[in-house]
Amino acid sequence: MPYEWFGIEAVDVLFFRDGRAFEAGEEHIAQSQFPPNARTVLGALRGVSFRQVCENLRQYIANGPESDWLTELNTRIGRPDTLGPASILGPFIAEWNEGDGTDSELYFAPPADLVTYVTGITDHDGTARMQYARLSPLSDIPRGVAGTSCGLTPLWLRKTRIDGGLDREKTVVSRCGLERMLGTAPLCDLPTKGHRCPVRGLEGLVAQDRRAGNALEGKQTRTGYLYEADFARPLGQAGRRAGLVFAVSGLDARSPLRMMQLGGESKWASLSSVSSGQESMLPSVQPPSRSAEETRFKVYLATPTILAAGWRPDWLQLANGAYSGHYLGDGPPVTLVSVALPTPSALGGYNVAANASRGSETAVPAGAVYFFKCSAPPDEIATLHGRRFRDCDDSHNACQLGLGLSFLGGWDYA
Numbered sequence: 001m002p003y004e005w006f007g008i009e010a011v012d013v014l015f016f017r018d019g020r021a022f023e024a025g026e027e028h029i030a031q032s033q034f035p036p037n038a039r040t041v042l043g044a045l046r047g048v049s050f051r052q053v054c055e056n057l058r059q060y061i062a063n064g065p066e067s068d069w070l071t072e073l074n075t076r077i078g079r080p081d082t083l084g085p086a087s088i089l090g091p092f093i094a095e096w097n098e099g100d101g102t103d104s105e106l107y108f109a110p111p112a113d114l115v116t117y118v119t120g121i122t123d124h125d126g127t128a129r130m131q132y133a134r135l136s137p138l139s140d141i142p143r144g145v146a147g148t149s150c151g152l153t154p155l156w157l158r159k160t161r162i163d164g165g166l167d168r169e170k171t172v173v174s175r176c177g178l179e180r181m182l183g184t185a186p187l188c189d190l191p192t193k194g195h196r197c198p199v200r201g202l203e204g205l206v207a208q209d210r211r212a213g214n215a216l217e218g219k220q221t222r223t224g225y226l227y228e229a230d231f232a233r234p235l236g237q238a239g240r241r242a243g244l245v246f247a248v249s250g251l252d253a254r255s256p257l258r259m260m261q262l263g264g265e266s267k268w269a270s271l272s273s274v275s276s277g278q279e280s281m282l283p284s285v286q287p288p289s290r291s292a293e294e295t296r297f298k299v300y301l302a303t304p305t306i307l308a309a310g311w312r313p314d315w316l317q318l319a320n321g322a323y324s325g326h327y328l329g330d331g332p333p334v335t336l337v338s339v340a341l342p343t344p345s346a347l348g349g350y351n352v353a354a355n356a357s358r359g360s361e362t363a364v365p366a367g368a369v370y371f372f373k374c375s376a377p378p379d380e381i382a383t384l385h386g387r388r389f390r391d392c393d394d395s396h397n398a399c400q401l402g403l404g405l406s407f408l409g410g411w412d413y414a
Helices: 038-051 057-066 068-077 175-182 378-382
Strands: 004-010 087-097 105-108 114-122 128-134 162-164 171-174 199-201 205-215 220-234 239-251 258-260 266-271 289-291 296-300 317-319 322-326 333-340 345-347 361-363 369-374 406-410
Touching: 004 087, 004 220, 038 068, 038 087, 038 239, 038 258, 105 175, 175 406, 199 406, 205 296, 220 239, 296 378
Parallel strands: none
Antiparallel strands: 004 239, 004 266, 087 105, 087 239, 105 171, 114 128, 114 162, 171 199, 205 220, 258 266, 289 296, 296 369, 296 406, 317 322, 322 333, 333 369, 345 361
């Protein structure tokens, strides 16, 4: 089914808990995340579709598949323990034009192999000029540099002073900027300051509004259970709206009310159709590198993914001193050369059918980059662009929940 793009704009603020455990009274600040995980948005959309068909949520949960009158609903949004035909891409932080929803600009997590370095040039304001660069696997490991026992190659940059410079939890990258970063051309012409810079600070897109709360027991407040939480307030510029953009397939998300409740405290948000004015709002595939009968490509994760083996999928197995296997279980044989991993994230949520919180699961976060090599031709590898980076059995419903949405690029040895 084709995907249709929608935008979510907060009426006031939005709050999405991350997957880490929190107990009011024992901890002071409830940790939040923005954007939320796809399960949260998809659950809210199923609620919108549900309200269009029936009004009694408790009757649906109690009777579920045994109720004849729910046949249409089960087909439309699934049952309490299934997702039905729905699947989602995103959500992503975005801006779009006010009124017609066109000219959307999506923002993504910075690739974990992106760094900044000091050029040795001083700008007119007296600060050292910085430039963007990519870390790449070493072709030959120099003496004194430790390798790994599983055949993975260290990532390297042949510069004298790497600044790091990116607060990955507080910055995002534009679509055009991400396309450049996934390619192999040098990044020395990308500005690191000003309105043309492809990397933006989250504070320019989302304001943090800290509020105090008190845990409830029934309808009564609990003494000594005060806490604080950071609510997100997307910041629209003149003539532009800001919020979350996602694509959904297999589910009619066009609410007649154009409103929905979302996240912690069921905050209200508006729902509208958006478009980019382009064929796709997602980055295009960047050509893999090819030399000496070897194709080199890297896989960037635009959304988090949950893998059985933690940081790697189950189709990568250690054999003969290297991780290798058939890509996604049914693709060409590949060998993992290196990997750039940000700090793991935690995915949770709330199970409406069970009336309980979901358990926290450790995920590979958005921005992770995996470096592969293989003998397959670049044209065959390019067809893997946009697929979900997941385990073979997809036990976490990555294809429906939008986990592990991946974009492909090329890489060269440092």
